[in-house]
Amino acid sequence: MSVRVVARIRPLLEKELDRDVIVRADRVAEGAPLTLVKIPSPKNETEEFSFAFNRVYDQSASQEDIFTAEVAPHIKSLFQGLDVTIFAYGVTGTGKTHTMRGGLKLADRGVIPRLLSNVFRRAKKTMKDTEGATSVAVALSYYEIYNDKVYDLLEPPEKRTPTGLPLREKDGKTIVVGLSERLCQDLKDFERLYIEANNNRITAATKLNAHSSRSHAILRVKVTQTTGDAVRESTASAIDLAGSEDNRRTDNGKERLIESAAINKSLFVLSQCIDAISRGDKRIPYRESKMTRILSLGQNNGITIMILNLAPLRSYHLDTLSSLNVSSRAKRIEVREIENEIVYKQPPRTNSGLSGGEIQRQPLRPINSVHNSHVGTALALKAAEKAAKDKPVKAFSVYADKKPATVMAPNTSQPRQPLQPKRPSEPVEPQPRPSKLARPAQRSLPRPVPQTQQQQPPQHSQPQQPTIALTPDQIEAMVEKKVAEILASRAAAAAAAAAPAPDAQQAAESATNSTQAAAISEEVQRRLEALEQRIEREVQARGGNDGRSEGLRLLLQARHAKERGDEEAALRFYESALPFFPGQPKLLGKIERLRAKLGINDSCDLAPRSPAKEAKATGRRAARRGEGDDDNDPDYNGTEADVEDADDAALSPSKRKKKLNRARSQPRLPQAEEQDEPTGPPSPRTQMLLDIVNSRDVARIRSLHGFGAKRAQDLVDILALRGDGEGVGSLKELRGLPGMGGRTVERAREGLVVDC
Ligand SMILES: Nc1ncnc2c1ncn2[C@@H]1O[C@H](COP(=O)(O)OP(=O)(O)OP(=O)(O)O)[C@@H](O)[C@H]1O
Known part of the structure; x- marks a missing residue:
């Protein structure tokens, strides 16, 4: 089943004017539901773009409409063991938090409180229908990703560590290590927790939204149903993403800008992931941002609903187009609708005397849908201890509840299996x-001691197993x-x-x-x-090497777009690359030229980073000198060179031939200088280059032509993987190292001055 993508156009807010509305919902035919979003072309107002979604909600749609149509039908699936993910995506100020959280009034309540209300109602029904044979526990965890760090929102901010909580992959899922989880007995309980936790979430006023979320917030609702020994666990995740921001419009100060960069980067990675999945790429760049790692779009099983929030205004025109583009591609993502498997609780533990007081916790069976291994473990232990004392517990009761709710073991027990020792317990040294x-x-x-062994007679006399x-x-x-x-x-x-x-x-x-x-x-x-x-x-x-590779990728995409003749896309990619190479004159020049060509006259866009004219002039001056920008920014130049190298592969045969001819027509170096000394010793210049490389000294390597700090550090890193004294013996070998194209090596070598 594909990701379900629905769009919601928010109503006009106070001070927003009807005449600025440019986005509208439409239908494919008379009487059909709204499934289209229409928006004029930014270049030609008379031309209209149309984007199709699974469903579109216009300004008149209420909170209840959205919930009833989009979320309520999946509560049943949640109780059948499917995970459900709902996330709100869109530009800042378009109504994501309104949709997910909503207001305090009953009618204003958003998806999350309604979800919880329905979950509790269904839990009560389940227990009633099974006459108490099935008990249901609802547990919450809630966290935010702020500046690419994960913080627990159920814990007070004082407890935050500078690095945040680490992530780990477990059974194909990303879990947040050390995240707290709270059992929730009823809606009131939830509301108390949720309101308190939201106060811990980082929001701030920006020019575009008085209460702008500065983080992505993820609420996980874990539903654990227990019938006898069988435990079924499933999770509903409700995610309120922070909105992308065009800082030309936010007037953000330094702190907000840093936040904004992190938000925009993670959303950019999300769009890259969506692109890669819809293209069928093998490599999806999930790991380049914590948000995409956690969201795991297309890798998560169950049901996924994406709510695209839109503002109807002209001032959001380009941003709206961009999020419409991303979201319409997300429709193509397939999600496997697989139920979480049922696991079985172990019988209460008895002390067999085999290991006296040293009986250990059982190795836990991998939990399919756990989101927090620590919490799961802690709960399991608690429950197991209790189970040892009491009868198996009747766990959670939502409404009836004279009896206080009891914690029950989540999905941590082992399935029933033929009795055989899983691990021998022979001592080891x-x-x-x-x-x-x-x-x-x-x-x-x-x-x-494995459980199975505890139940069997002692096996001292059995032959030892490996x-x-x-x-x-x-x-x-x-x-x-x-x-x-x-x-x-x-x-x-x-x-x-x-x-x-x-x-x-x-x-x-x-x-x-x-x-x-x-x-x-x-x-x-x-x-x-x-x-x-x-x-x-x-x-x-x-300084985050990832940023550089990200920037590189963007430049490459810009090139491809340019080759396709899609200059708008090229401009977008160049602009997205700019934060990774701030103030880079050559890049600024390209952006400005493209803008001029496309008739985009927004010169203030580039002004905060660097005066574009100045940059352009610098670029031209450098070009006249025939130096490119080497002297100004070797790092970036390396980058451009990389992109050019990579581009070669993508060129059409005729273009490649032309390029080759150009290269051939350039003055050639003497043969001995050019080759890898097939017979004799390396030339003094080559030897000098190899000596510098083999010194593994970042400062010396940096002094090479075309080498910036990052490239030098990368090279040293690569060399460090070899043994001491295992140097690079030839130019060929050097060219073969990651990141060292032929051109890079040649430039570095040519840049050396040899005293003969
Ligand atoms: N459907 C709606 N009905 C009424 N008001 C709305 C609606 N959607 C959004 N709003 C209002 O618009 C403003 C911005 O909404 P909200 O804060 O939810 O945006 P956001 O997309 O979450 O922004 P950010 O990404 O900056 O957090 C709020 O004042 C909110 O009350």
């Missing part, structure tokens, strides 16, 4: 070097090794030194002292989190 397979050993180390287990030391060593590998690959030596790895000896001791297998897994978890945070810090410290 720490190995001298890290290895994935532990070897059998004599020293005893308590480990988790052990596949890890000791604390091994785990420690593996984590350390992984940390070292990743850090080395990022070659952030300075930052790594500033945050030294924990004392291995001390860590090893503490691990050895630990007799709890659960503690081991917690330790691993903790270390992984620390690792993730460290990597994130380093990426930030290095």
Whole structure:
């Protein structure tokens, strides 16, 4: 089933005028529902663009209309085990928060409170229909992504850490590690939590919206239904995305601009993901933003509804067109409608005496729809403890409830399976070097005892089975090794030194002292989190390489658009690339030329970044000198070179031939200088280049023609992956390294002055 995309055009607000309305809803035929959005072409008012959606709601649509038609029908599916995702998308000030949250009055309530109300009602009905055999628990988590960091909205802001909560992939889903989850008994309970949490959400006044959301907010409603041993879990996610902003219109100050850049970037990545999915690309750039990682559009199973919010005004013209474009492509995204599987609770644990007081927590079965592993684990433990004492609990009752609601185990138990030990419990000894397979050993180390073993007679007399287990030391060593590998690959030596790895000896001791297998897994978890945070810090410290590749991609797309003759798209891509190469004269020149060509006379657009005329003049001056912009911004030049290299591949054969001929007609270097010294030793110039490269010294490499800080650092990173003393031996080898095209290497070499 495809993503369902519906558009909602908001009514005019106070001070907005009828005569400025340019967006309207329409239908394909008389009597058919509204499914079209019509908007004039920005170039030619008499021409009208038409975008088709699954449904369109005009200014008169109420909150109830939207909910009843778009969300209510899926509550049943939610209770059948399907995940449901509803997200609001659109430019700032178009009504996303109004649609999702709404106002306090009953009629103004948005999708989220109505969703909760319906969930509680359905839970009550389910329990009633099954005469109490099925119990239902509703749990909430609520978080925001602000400046690409995840913060728990159910926790007070004082508890926030600068890096936010880490994300992790688990069973094909992205989970937020350490996120809190609260059980909600009824609507009142929910409203109290929700209002309080919304106060923690970051909003601010901008010129376009007095209460503009500065973050993406994600509410997860986990519904857990338990019938006997069977537990079914499903999640409804309601997402209020922050709106894209055209900072020419917001008058944003510095802080707002930073927020805005993060918002725009994540929304840009979302549009890239949508494009890539609809093109059928293999690589979808989900990981380039936390929002897209979490949203996982097209990767999530269940039902997805996208609500495109639109303002009807002329002042939003280009922004509206852009979001209409993105959303109409989103319709093509297929989502698998797969129910979450039912899992079975374990029988209450008994102490078999096998391991005395050291019985450990059972290894948890992977939870299909869990969004928060910590919470799931904590709840499972709590429930299991309680279950051991009491009878199996009758969990959640929404309305009736003289009895207080009881927490029940979420989807953490194991399915019934033939009794056979999953893991042998033979002791193992720490190995001298890290290895994935532990070897059998004599020293005893308590480990988790699988449930199945607890129920069977002791098996001391059975022959030993091969052990596949890890000791604390091994785990420690593996984590350390992984940390070292990743850090080395990022070659952030300075930052790594500033945050030294924990004392291995001390860590090893503490691990050895630990007799709890659960503690081991917690330790691993903790270390992984620390690792993730460290990597994130380093990426930030290095100025976010992602930005550069993003910028590159945009430039490349601009080129392609230009080749297709789509100058508007080219302009859009160049403009989107500008934040990644701020003030770059050549880029500014291109933008200005295209604008002039397209008759877009908005010179103030570029003014805040750099006076465009000045930039253009600089570009021209540089061009006259025949230097491009090398002297001004080697980084960017490298970028352009990369783009040009990449472009070559995309050129038509005739263009490629022309380009080749041009290259041939240029003065050629002496043969010996040009080739890879097939027979003799390298020329002095080549040798000098190789020496500089092999020095792995960022400063020296930066001094090469066409090398900026990032390119130099990238090269050092790549070299760091080789062993010490394993240098680059030839130009050919150098060209073969990632990011080192033939042209880059040649320019660097030609730029060297050799004293003979
Ligand atoms: N359907 C509607 N009916 C009445 N008022 C609306 C409607 N949609 C939006 N509004 C009003 O428009 C203004 C902007 O809406 P809202 O804050 O929801 O926009 P937004 O898209 O969430 O903006 P941002 O991305 O900046 O957070 C608010 O005052 C809101 O009350």
